[in-house]
Amino acid sequence: MIEELIQKAKILQSALPYIRKFYGKTFVVKYGGSAMLEESLRESFAKDVLLLRYTGIKVVVVHGGGPQISAALEKFGIKSTFVGGLRKTDQETMHVVEMVLSGDINKDIVALINKHSGEQIYAVGLSGRDGNLIRAKKLNKEEYFREIGLEVPREDIGFVGEVLSVNTHLLQALMDNGYIPVIAPVGVGEDGQAYNINADIVASEVARYTKAEKLLFLTDTEGIKDKDGKTISSLSREEAYRLISEGTIKGGMIPKVKSALRALQEGVGKVHIVDGRIPHSILLEIFTEEGVGTEIVNQRSMD
Ligand SMILES: Nc1ncnc2c1ncn2[C@@H]1O[C@H](COP(=O)(O)OP(=O)(O)OP(=O)(O)O)[C@@H](O)[C@H]1O
Numbered sequence: 001m002i003e004e005l006i007q008k009a010k011i012l013q014s015a016l017p018y019i020r021k022f023y024g025k026t027f028v029v030k031y032g033g034s035a036m037l038e039e040s041l042r043e044s045f046a047k048d049v050l051l052l053r054y055t056g057i058k059v060v061v062v063h064g065g066g067p068q069i070s071a072a073l074e075k076f077g078i079k080s081t082f083v084g085g086l087r088k089t090d091q092e093t094m095h096v097v098e099m100v101l102s103g104d105i106n107k108d109i110v111a112l113i114n115k116h117s118g119e120q121i122y123a124v125g126l127s128g129r130d131g132n133l134i135r136a137k138k139l140n141k142e143e144y145f146r147e148i149g150l151e152v153p154r155e156d157i158g159f160v161g162e163v164l165s166v167n168t169h170l171l172q173a174l175m176d177n178g179y180i181p182v183i184a185p186v187g188v189g190e191d192g193q194a195y196n197i198n199a200d201i202v203a204s205e206v207a208r209y210t211k212a213e214k215l216l217f218l219t220d221t222e223g224i225k226d227k228d229g230k231t232i233s234s235l236s237r238e239e240a241y242r243l244i245s246e247g248t249i250k251g252g253m254i255p256k257v258k259s260a261l262r263a264l265q266e267g268v269g270k271v272h273i274v275d276g277r278i279p280h281s282i283l284l285e286i287f288t289e290e291g292v293g294t295e296i297v298n299q300r301s302m303d
């Protein structure tokens, strides 16, 4: 019995070097819509986020909601169309997107965290329209698709946005006072128009503006797979572009990789893509040497 307790104490102590290293730093966790489908995993996610915050790591959660938006659109009889991993968004679709993201999912995550939060730390839900948190404009699709070497689609993709700026002041004020911001990826245009922004892009911009130490993408695969279906443990910029152009990285993985590379370029310390279906994947990534999933790096190291 005492042996078992000592083992537990040892495990706790083995986290000390990481807690010391990351104390006071900011981590951005992108919580993918596909990773949040199972109830027990969602509870576990909420507790892991709180654990990070209580150890002194400032956490921002940015969530997606792809599958949930598609399900809601289907109920309303609206077809989902994707172009290069981005959802084509007319005004009617935007309305549903905002309902699902800012209304439903955002509040669910906030409530889930606050259910376990105790008295010192609380989650606060925000969309990019609150406090002008995410100023946006219509996505420049020429630039977006050219950068990743894909053909620019002719069709208009509607109210799909890109980030102009993030209200860092608001995020810092919340984080410094013990709150965990939970962000729905909806941006606000100059005229107040809502824009649907891929959550990966929002997460990477939030990481950049808050000078985050780590950006973690929790998704529904073990990591980025090569053409034989094997998980790649470390992926460089060059390889990433090659895998996109040959079609091995496709759909929802495109904005993730693109955002990851941009975040690294803008000074974010490390970017990982991890499997949100594994219990405690965040803790495994942060508090163990081995790590899990795929790390994205600017350049392949020479060793
Ligand atoms: N090379 C690849 N390796 C791994 N997954 C890939 C690859 N290419 C495409 N994918 C797809 O990317 C998907 C993950 O992106 P997706 O947008 O669906 O989820 P998410 O971003 O986690 O959730 P949300 O969009 O709701 O925020 C995987 O489920 C997989 O189908």
Ligand SMILES: [Mg+2]
Binding pocket: 032, 064, 066, 200, 252, 253
């Ligand atoms: Mg996605």
